[in-house]
Amino acid sequence: MGIYTLTVFEKDGEKLLDETFEAANDAEAKKLGETRLHELQFADKTHRCTSPSGKLLLFHR
Numbered sequence: 001m002g003i004y005t006l007t008v009f010e011k012d013g014e015k016l017l018d019e020t021f022e023a024a025n026d027a028e029a030k031k032l033g034e035t036r037l038h039e040l041q042f043a044d045k046t047h048r049c050t051s052p053s054g055k056l057l058l059f060h061r
Contacts, residue, residue, distance in 0.1 A: 002052040004029040006036060009046040017042060030057045 001022045008017035017040065023029035033049035037058075049058035 002029070004033065004049060004051055004057070006033050006049045006058075007047065008037070008040075008042045011046065016045065017047075026051055026055065026057055033058050 003020050005020050037043045047060050
């Protein structure tokens with residue numbers, strides 16, 4: 001299990017969300033990140049999800 005980070009920003013740079021979660025692999029983390037974004041209605045905001053090694057799994061600008 002790895003620790004992944006999901007971050008959401010406003011256009012002006014204000015951080016709306018910065019949370020970590022555990023996932024077994026990158027594919028699971030991507031799915032969990034997308035689900036969380038939709039739950040919080042942040043899917044259309046600027047966001048990113050990164051792996052423990054710094055790999056960018058999700059990005060929307």
